[in-house]
Amino acid sequence: MKKHFHGHPLTAAGLLVALGIIYGDIGTSPLYVFKAIIGSEPIDPDLIYGGLSCIFWTLTLQTTLKYVIITLRADNKGEGGILSLFSLVRKRGLWVVFPAMLGGAALLADGMITPAITISSAIEGLDIFYPGLQTVPVVLVIVVALFSVQRFGTAIVGRLFGPVMFLWFSMLAVLGFSHLLSEPAVLKAISPHYAIQTIISHPNAILIIGAVFLCTTGAEALYSDLGHCGLKNIRISWIFVKLCLLLSYFGQGAWLLGHEGVTLDGGNPFYKVMPTWFLPYGISIATIAAVIASQAMVSGAFTLVSEAVRLNLWPKVRIVHPNLLKGQLYVPSVNWILLIGCILVILVFRESARMEAAYGLAINISFMVTTVMMTVFLLQRRVSKFLAFSFLVVYLLIEVVFFVGNVSKFSHGGWLTLLITAVVFTVMLCWWWARKIKNRHTRFVTIEKYLPIISEIGMDTSIPLYASQLVYLTSANFDSEIEESIIYSIIRKKPKRADVYWLVHVDVTDAPYTGKYEVTHLIQGKVIRVDFRLGFRDEQRISVLFREVVQDLVANGEVDIKSNFETLRRHKLDGDFRFVVLERVLSSSPEFSFPERIVLDIYSVLRTFSLSEEKGFGLDSSFVTVERVPLMAPVQPQQGKLKRMK
Structure with missing residues (x-):
């Protein structure tokens, strides 16, 4: 039998593939992050500077340092993801299986929420042209279409992901830079002083922290799709992606500073920075990017479940290969579970502003799980205990603060995330435990x-x-x-x-x-x-x-x-x-x-x-x-x- 080789040299094509596959979730965060930070309050310069500072340092410490620089080193023969990491460290003790199952459950829960919030955020831009438009039916049609085409595979559409996402990030950079030029003083938000001051003194600090966390959702995808893109392609492409994201956030911040004291009234800063003539194109590109982000999450869920089945952490389910393209999977049962869950989220919350309460909590859990398991990995690789436990303490502290911010939204929608995560975790736990019982009684x-x-x-x-x-x-x-x-x-x-x-x-x-x-x-x-x-x-x-x-x-x-x-x-x-x-x-x-x-x-x-x-x-x-x-x-x-x- 032939052994697979998964080397991914640094190439222009590899960088383009990375843009299309792994950055959909984190790349569409500018659609809703600042909208969540401001909420219904009047625009306050201190909040803008503090929010921008929190975003900058979250992307730097959480996404860049933790995932791009440190976690991507934990590759399992070139493959990444929570279950790949579990396979690397599972010999360190039986207890490791529990955080692995919790992390997998959280990622599957996120797979139900990501399509709902990203597509809703994009489609709600139509409200600019059609005030009072009921966007829920439009979102439901797109979501149903997305899940219906999974059985045919995404090989053809996948070839378009890279160029489309390159266009998306370029649009973010250009729009953000154009407003940044009119208010360059906004760059002083890079100082961590503003982030610390906001966290300590702002009366709604907990809610702001929960909103800021949305800027890094999708960081887990960088690790999960390591095998599809390769370490070098991810690290180099992230430089471009992070620059575009920061330009978008700082551009939105510059626009907001020019409208001090005004309330958004349901408006979205992401669309406010667009020239009126460009809005139809911007909304269209945003919608396509949201669909791509959702597709990446769905494909990731298929891969996760197929791995869990082979590791005896999930019931055996039918797994289909729609075409000959490596890595293309279709898991019918998971596809329809995700569709039902996604429709439920849309019907319960109806608009992206309310979905933000449910979003982020599941990913927050998976972040903490990765931190714990990465610490075990570092100790296994004989990294000094001081460095390993410093990693554990620093990132658990950061993620616990984010967790508190997300849990504060429990009654507003976070309960649904925890409920879905708990149900999926129970399924994984009972399947694994029952097999242990059966093996124990096999003579x-x-x-x-x-x-x-x-x-x-x-x-x-x-x-x-x-x-x-x-x-x-x-x-x-x-x-x-x-x-x-x-x-x-x-x-x-x-x-x-x-x-x-x-x-x-x-x-x-x-x-x-x-x-x-x-x-x-x-x-x-x-x-x-x-x-x-x-x-x-x-x-x-x-x-x-x-x-x-x-x-x-x-x-x-x-x-x-x-x-x-x-x-x-x-x-x-x-x-x-x-x-x-x-x-x-x-x-x-x-x-x-x-x-x-x-x-x-x-x-x-x-x-x-x-x-x-x-x-x-x-x-x-x-x-x-x-x-x-x-x-x-x-x-x-x-x-x-x-x-x-x-």
């Missing part, structure tokens, strides 16, 4: 003492031939062990005669792409174990992978798969293959603790919505037999013996 036996009888069954013509090639999926990590249920299935339940017995084991490695296998002949040419070592981003299409392995073994003369039926063998036809999947069923037992019984009940519900074992491993159902195997909690020995009645 293994030494395979060596059963090999002679398996060999004899294979040659006993008094037993009807079950299959020429009989394949079992095993979870035993060592070739010396096997599940007792497999032995029961072959020998005791109904003896299964086969020409060759195969044991297939799948091990998901910490690397994103591995694509290796190992073959062990327990009985030469008769009982063969195949161990697949696949990365957490590799597709687990076991039918295809197993066929490739068998072809290699046949070519090497290690196994004969020709049918032993005289007629078929005379015509040199291969024998049939039969996969047996043992579905482990946990029954309710008083021996399980109360939390475990709750988890198993939730797990049983999730199982009804997840793929079966054979579909989850990509097996052809026409060649699969499913056997249900009951797994019981260990029963405590009875105190007394049963007595026979006369």
Whole structure:
């Protein structure tokens, strides 16, 4: 099997791709950040300087230093993201899985809110031409269209993302710079003095902090899409992006300073800085940029769930590859969950100003999770404890302050973010925990003492031939062990005669792409174990992978798969293959603790919505037999013996 290579050299094309893929969320923040900071209050110069200072230092400390300079170093064979980071550090302790699940849940919650707020903010610009226009129906149409086209893939549209986003950022820079020239004094807001003064003395400091945080939402995407763009392309393109963003924010600030004492009355400074003749073009470009930002978030959610499935942190769901373009995924169940959640957000809040309360809280949680896990990574890489814990303390302090600002909006919409995050986290936790319970109650036996009888069954013509090639999926990590249920299935339940017995084991490695296998002949040419070592981003299409392995073994003369039926063998036809999947069923037992019984009940519900074992491993159902195997909690020995009645 071929090993994937994910190097991304610094090129003009790579920089353009980076602009199109990863900066949609953070790049559309100027649509709503200053509007959220000002709110319904009269324009106050102190607030403008303080807000700009907070924005400048947030983008510098949070996005540039934490993510672009430090976190991007934590690449897993070139791949990034919260679950890639988890794969790097999960051997440091069982506890690491909990922040990983929390971070993943928060990112999925953000996937429901990002399309709603970005598209709403862009479309609300139409209110300038059509006062009182009901924008909700327009936003709903765009959102439904966005999620409806996911099944076809985004390869064609994706080629346009880079140039369109370059146009978007250039527009931000030009508009911002034109107003900055008329009020250059606004640049003094770069001094951290104004940020500190605003945080300490402004009566609405908590709300302002929550609004300022919106300027850095999307920083997580820089890390998540590391594998698509490469470290150098992200770092260099960020210089251009940050410059354009700052010019836009400072340009809006300059315009606001020229309107001291005036209230926005629902207006948006982003559109106020545009010349009247340019507004139709500006609104159109903003809408396209908002759709691109939403598309990037949706694609990121698909990638996140596909990784979680392979790491056993999410129920097995159908994953589709709409085209041959690498990285293109479509997860139908997640697509419709996100669509329903997005529609719910739009209908509940109706306008972007109210969505701002729900937005940011989920990303804030993922930021704190990344900080904790990055600290573990730094310690693992033997960075000095002083530097590692300094990173932890500084960024947790910053992010806790932002968290307080976001939580202050709990009753205004933050509750929805936390509710969605809690539901997704519960799903991940129960799925992971239930599998731990099932594995704990799976009994293994030494395979060596059963090999002679398996060999004899294979040659006993008094037993009807079950299959020429009989394949079992095993979870035993060592070739010396096997599940007792497999032995029961072959020998005791109904003896299964086969020409060759195969044991297939799948091990998901910490690397994103591995694509290796190992073959062990327990009985030469008769009982063969195949161990697949696949990365957490590799597709687990076991039918295809197993066929490739068998072809290699046949070519090497290690196994004969020709049918032993005289007629078929005379015509040199291969024998049939039969996969047996043992579905482990946990029954309710008083021996399980109360939390475990709750988890198993939730797990049983999730199982009804997840793929079966054979579909989850990509097996052809026409060649699969499913056997249900009951797994019981260990029963405590009875105190007394049963007595026979006369």
